[in-house]
Amino acid sequence: MTEVYQFVEEIFKDYGQYSDNFEEDQMLPSKEALLDICSILLNASCLPEEGRYSTFRVCFISPDSEYLDSYIYSRVCLFSEPIELSIGKLHKLSPALNAEISCLMLDVTRKPYSMIGILSAHTSLFENLMTFSSKGTRMPRIPNIMVEKPGRLEFCCGETPLVCYSAGEVTHLRTNTFTSTLVADQLRNGSSVQESDRLLFLYKIMSLIHSYEHGGHVFVVPNGTSLPDIVDVKYRLPAHLFGDNKGDHLSIDTARKKDISVYADLIARLSCVDGGVVINKNLDLIGFGAQAIVDLTNIAPPKMRFVTSDDQVDTGKKFNDNGMRHRACYRFCELIDDSVAVIFSQDGSIKACTKAEGEVVVYQDVAVPMI
Secondary structure, three states: OHHHHHHHHHHHHHHHHOHHHOOOOOOOOOHHHHHHHHHHHHHHHOOOEOOEOOOEEEEOOOOOOHHHHHOOEEEEEEEEEEEEOOHHHHHHHHHHOOOOOOEEEEEOOOOOOEEEEEEEEEOOHHHHHHOOOOOOOOOOOOEEEEEEEOOEEEEEEOOEEEEEEEOOEEEEOEOOOOOOOHHHHHHHOOOOOOHHHHHHHHHHHHHHHHHHOOOEEEEEEOOOOOOOOOEEEEEEEEEOOOOOOOOOOOOHHHHHHHHHHHHHHHHHHHOOOOOEEEEEOOOOEEEEEEEEOOOOOOOOOOOEEEEOOOOOEOOOOOHHHOOHHHHHHHHHHHHOOOOEEEEEOOOOOEEEEEEEOOEEEEEOOEOOOOO
């Protein structure tokens, strides 16, 4: 329980820090209530129902909140009678919940706590259908607790995870990796792609690859780079970010988003093949099934700098702490100037790295923010 208590403490810290991003009339329950709820969620997350483990969100917004009117598509479905919140009843109900489009609404004003309905809301029905955003939907900007997998909880602002509890550990997640870090600077350097287009593309593929739970990695090389011998691309498949929209009746801006969404889905699927996907800084595809065969060489480990979500250096992390995929990506960034690697672990964690001032800089605990 100590770690769950720490998770709740960190939630309240982040709620205060990010309160400007939340809807005005959304309040968290008391720490005592939130601790009880997180304990119930953790226990329910470990019970399979209908042969699978459920992924879902819970929130505490009032069903008659006026802010819901600001969403183009929103629906509140209330149970005819509140259902007492318990491990068993939540376990039975959880398969009906979809974390990408809905939240289970809880009433925590008095004990016993109860489940009162399901909230489904999106920024726009059109964007929901066209799957333009990171997950195809835009959840309301209300704080929620997401049950992501057995034993894993995330405190989120809308879709954006801020604090994670997993296997007894509490981790803050980084949401600015591709906007204000050395990795972001490197991706901008030499690229002609608009910032908004690049972020939409990156967030889309990150969300998809993360959901596949397969693991993988994406190499980003400078435009026009002739790949050295350390990279073996098994499947060469040149493709460009934007396609030919002739005859497309969508607006220019909408057509661009459509191109990015479809193209990002392709890149994410290619990552499921053993080996990495190689793209350049204009996001054009070079190939996939790529191996960085640098970890087999008898050279000293590169100088490393592991950066936490609060921009502190994690001195406890070392080059050899991770597996072959991670070490190969670190070597890749060390030996190919101006490159970037994004690494997806099967356990769901994401890292991004590049080289700066003679060191391979690794940003840990990367999250997929809401655009």
